[in-house]
Amino acid sequence: MITTRRGAALVGLCIAVSAVHVWFAQQWALHSQLGDGAAASSLRRIEVAFVRELAPAAPAPAPAVVARRAARPAALPLAPAASAPADPPAAVIVEPVPAPAAIEPEVDATLRAAAPPATEPAVGPVAALLPPLPPASAPTTAAAVGFDWPPSTRLTYTLTGDYRGPVDGAAQVEWLRSGNRYQVHLDVRIGAAFAPIVTRRMSSEGELVDSGLRPLRYEEETKVLLRDARRASVRFEPDRIVLASGRDSPTEPGVQDTASQFVQLTWLFTTQPDRLRVGQTLEMPLALPRRVDRWIYDVVAEELLHTPAGAIPTLYLKPRREAKAGGDLVVETWYAPSLQYLPVRIRIRQDERNYVDLMLDRLPQQGSAPR
Secondary structure (H helix, E strand, O other): OHHHHHHHHHHHHHHHHHHHHHHHHHHHHHOOOOOOOOOOOOOOOOOOOEEEEOOOOOOOOOOOEEEOOOOOOOOOOOOOOOOOOOOOOOOOOOOOOOOOOOOOHHHHHHHHHHOOOOOOOOOOOOHHHOOOOOOOOOOOOEEEOOOOOOOOEEEEEEEEEEOOOEEEEEEEEEEEEEOOEEEEEEEEEEEEOOEEEEEEEEEEEEEEEOOEEEEEEEEEEEEEOOOOOEEEEEEEOOOEEEOOOOOEEEOOOOOEEOOHHHHHHHHHHHHOHHHOOOOOEEEEEEEEOOEEEEEEEEEEEEEEEEEOOEEEEEEEEEEOOOOOOOOOOEEEEEEEHHHOOEEEEEEEEOOOOOEEEEEEOOOOEEEOOOO
């Protein structure tokens, strides 16, 4: 009788845990801002064979950059009007001022002795991997010249988290390219592989341009246990963005989607590594399925992550948004300069207590050179 009762209690506990996990999956899907449509996918996946493992290495030197400046008129007035600010120079060169020759050696020695000793700025293990900061006069908006996009890459993650109890699963990010066409696929699974509670695929497709990625279409599909799959898509047109509801929103320069943002930040940090330093801030327009908004991110800390692939120095990027019930999902990311600035950890928060955490579980796999 005791054994029977214990067996019944165990079955009841399993049912309760499964019910909580299904409820979590439904709530996570609701907070993803999915559209109500069920449009079939239009993305034909780029076929890639992953043939080698990416070993950690110091970052390659950043490619040369050129400032993007507006064309000047044929003739300029000698003194611009007050209402028309002058076009700032791309760089300012300041020649050092020579020391006066009249200073006597004894006085010069006294001044040098009284001066405070020069000290090197303190740098952490990640900052030591990065190239020196450019001079303050260097342009902050630039386009890479001769930038060589990395080959197709796959990253796999172990998923853990909490939503009224522990949740687990797996995730994968694939960066695929063929010529100047790219795709980014982010797949998330919560629950066992043979019977997942929820799965989601987020896919971006577009073109490679001087300013990084230019998305043309974004699609996502969420499948919750015992429910039909739900789909949403976003189209990027030259002068507008068509959201999942069919509503138009004006386009913005450099706009990204939920999936492409990770690779766009990898491109930014590869071409302008000074942007990935503690204390730096960057801004990015994001087209979510139901809205276009500008997100601000801070590089807040260096962190050494202990992963199944080994200890990896990273820099932690955090958005200036609080995760709250009913709001957008907030994504925090850890980028690794020694692994081509790829994201080795991704934390997705629904609110202060409920989240999923993706941690790299092996070194990235890469394909052969693209055609």
